[in-house]
Amino acid sequence: MTETLESTLRARIDAGGKCLVPYITGGYPGWVDSLRACAANGADAIEIGLPFSDPVMDGPVIQASSQVSLDGGATPISILHEVRTLDVGVPLIVMCYYNTVFHAGHERFAHDLVAAGVSAAIIPDLPLEESADWCAAADAAGIETVMLAAPTAPDERLPRVVARARGMVYSVGLLGVTGERDSLSSTATALAARVKKVTTKPVLVGVGVSNPEQAVEASKVADGVIMGAAVVRRMMEGGSEAVGSFIREVRTALDA
């Protein structure tokens, strides 16, 4: 992958578009087909979750998919091994909890991501204050580390968080864990606006963005959206076809 996550998203934004980044649980039965369906139907980049035994930022849907994946014997190594052969034409982002990284070792994990053709990493339980060692290894290897900006962050904190972000800033859409909600939290657009004020990097809203209408609403302020549970639920219920048609639907709404 020669294109970085940031340059890919920026190309979309510069052309007047909005970015769409779906999340797929790595190792779930049929996950590669679902990932290809995302790429084929308008995803700008794709997040691949490496399942962890104790996913504290995830709600019931992603927890359940992770458990199925783990029960099926998936490991970070087996998933990255499959990723290596994908060549889907869009940047790939690995989302994993920090113990997966710490246990492998920072340099080795960064190297494994590069070898698998992954562009970026999101580690939701590695906040700014604990991130220096990983970020040094990731920077050296050319892996973009996406930082999360949370609604609880005071104004003085946001500039420091976005300064450390590479690729994009993940603007957390609500107070809570991943999962679908009936409506977009007002927090989502409020935070995205605060983040946009302090950075020129792409700002995408994730957590709680559940359908095309909410994606459009969030993207009025943000540069696009990250959609997890809404995509994973479709993968679990209807496989790659359901994922593909949902991504097409969101893409169409964002492009309208």
Next chain:
Amino acid sequence: MSVLVTPGSDGRFGEFGGRFVPETLVPACQELEAAFNDAWADPSFRKDLDDVLREYAGRPSIITECHNLSEQLGIRLILKREDLNHTGSHKINNVLGQTLLAKRMGKKRIVAETGAGQHGVASATAAALFGLECKVYMGAVDVARQELNVFRMRLLGSDVEAVTSGSQTLKDAVNEAMRDWVATVESTHYCLGSVMGPHPYPFMVRQFHRVIGTEAFEQCNDLLGTNPDVVVACVGGGSNAMGIFSGFVDTPARLIGVEPAGGAAVGRGQPGVVHGMKSYLMQDEYGQVQEAHSISAGLDYPGVGPEHSYLSSIGRAEYPTVTDDEVIEAFQLMARSEGIIPALECAHAMAWIAREAHTMQGKTVLMNLSGRGDKDVGQMMNVLGGLK
């Protein structure tokens, strides 16, 4: 200089500890750290806490010299009687501290995780006392084996939710409590029940339990005219052990933290990161956290508080293990020899003492009896069958 560490803003005990939490919780942890430091330095907060520990929890707890067991084992065995506190364990020390702090911070609601139910009952009790809303997360497996404590919590007005994810024990209850806190952080205080989690919890909870060690140090001095030779406590997350160790860490006493063979984080784990902290952790070759297996719900935890990892790494404390069978023996031994039914957690400490007594002949051994065994009687009735 004391061996006890006062961590800086990075929350480290040596290489262990830290604050590995979702970004949403970072400001809450920072706010809690500042609020605790402010309260701990405030004489009026300390007086309020001392008053409620004395007038409500029943402190100071006594020490009891076990003449029968001492004779049988060839040692001088002394118990620190945290089992006599209100709610039946040491957990109340920390909970009264945290709920007073939560009120001072203007929080209206607390959430807590619980394994055996002791911390859940203590939290429900303090919530009732101080008029706070309380929700307790408990693994579904633990709900089944500790149904009496579940009913106690509900009787006290708390909401108890059975957690059905993962291994359905203490670690999953912690996950669920953290997920709740991520969503409710503005109104809610997470009343974490052990010396674990993100900074400032390991430090704060240890400070709230220091009263155990401070009292025991003076009581031993009065009784013995010196310090005990060995100080023993069970270790799951490690709060009762940190409480009593804190009184003796700067004396020559051996410090022994007894882990269950099926949940030996220090004994068999490797450094890892879960539940907001870097510490020894039972994990597989890919860093997935392994499930602990112990007869005692309160010790069914694959991690351990970071200060224990630190004390182990510098060689100041030892962390041996005992098996479930040894624990069952020790549970009965203490009941029959001393007329004291210990919590299964504390029976781990007793089991190590009984096994190793032959190496400590003539020595004075102080054991923290951190909880009473009433909650375990039903489970043990099933294990032992009808005793004749």
